Amino acid sequence: GAGVSQSPSNKVTEKGKDVELRCDPISGHTALYWYRQSLGQGLEFLIYFQGNSAPDKSGLPSDRFSAERTGGSVSTLTIQRTQQEDSAVYLCASSLTVRGSSGGDTQYFGPGTRLTVL
Amino acid sequence: GQSLEQPSEVTAVEGAIVQINCTYQTSGFYGLSWYQQHDGGAPTFLSYNALDGLEETGRFSSFLSRSDSYGYLLLQELQMKDSASYFCAVRGVYTGGFKTIFGAGTRLFVKA
Numbered sequence: 001g002a003g004v005s006q007s008p009s010n011k012v013t014e015k016g017k018d019v020e021l022r023c024d025p026i027s028g029h030t031a032l033y034w035y036r037q038s039l040g041q042g043l044e045f046l047i048y049f050q051g052n053s054a055p056d057k058s059g060l061p062s063d064r065f066s067a068e069r070t071g072g073s074v075s076t077l078t079i080q081r082t083q084q085e086d087s088a089v090y091l092c093a094s095s096l097t098v099r100g101s102s103g104g105d106t107q108y109f110g111p112g113t114r115l116t117v118l
Numbered sequence: 119g120q121s122l123e124q125p126s127e128v129t130a131v132e133g134a135i136v137q138i139n140c141t142y143q144t145s146g147f148y149g150l151s152w153y154q155q156h157d158g159g160a161p162t163f164l165s166y167n168a169l170d171g172l173e174e175t176g177r178f179s180s181f182l183s184r185s186d187s188y189g190y191l192l193l194q195e196l197q198m199k200d201s202a203s204y205f206c207a208v209r210g211v212y213t214g215g216f217k218t219i220f221g222a223g224t225r226l227f228v229k230a
Contacts, residue, residue, distance in 0.1 A: 035220075042222035043161070043205065056217055091160060097216070105209050105218045106151070109160035 004110035006092050012116045021077040021113045025094030032075050035091040082117045089114050120144045122221035129227040138191045138224045140206035148209040150182050150189045156202045201228045
C-alpha cells in the first residue's frame, strides 16, 4: 500500500477484556516496530520484527502483551486482560532496513490506534 | 546502556531560528534521525545524519558530532505550522541486533 495502515483507529474496551490491534506495513518493508505513546509523552518501544521473527521483545511491558507477524507483512499486537494503564496510542512503523544492516533506518509510521480502557 | 536527552519544551517567535539539542549514549552508533509529530498525528521523518557535519533540507538542518555524542535540529524562518513535537532517534547495537531508540521529544511552541 501507499503507507502504513492500522486498525482500528479507535478502540474502547472494558477492563479485563482482550484487544487485538492490527498493522499493515508498507509493501516490501522488512522491519516492523510497535510503539506506545501516552498523551504528551514520548515513544515507548514495545517490539521489533525483522521479517517474521522478533529479535527484540524487550519493550513489552508485561506478559499480557504479545505480537506476531505473518508472511513478513501484517502484524497483530494483542493485549490480554486489559488494564486502565494500557490506555494510550499504539503506533506501528515499518522500514526497509535489512537484517544486519548498519545503515539508516527511516521509519514510516501509521496513524495509530487510540486505545481507551474503561 | 542507551539513552537520549533533549529539552522538553522550546518556545520561539515566528520568523526566528530555533535549535533543538540531543545528546545520546548508545552501544555502537549508526546514525541520528529526527522526526516531527503534530498533535494527533503520527511521527514523520525529517532528517538523518550518519557522519559528522550539517545536513540541510530546506528550512530544516541537522547537525551531528559523533565525538561529542551530540546533535541538533535547526529550524529557520519559523512558521506557526512548525509547532509540534520533535524527536531525536539513535540507531545502535543492542540485544537482538540493531535498534532505533527515540528520545522523549521536544515540544516546540511558535508564537506570533
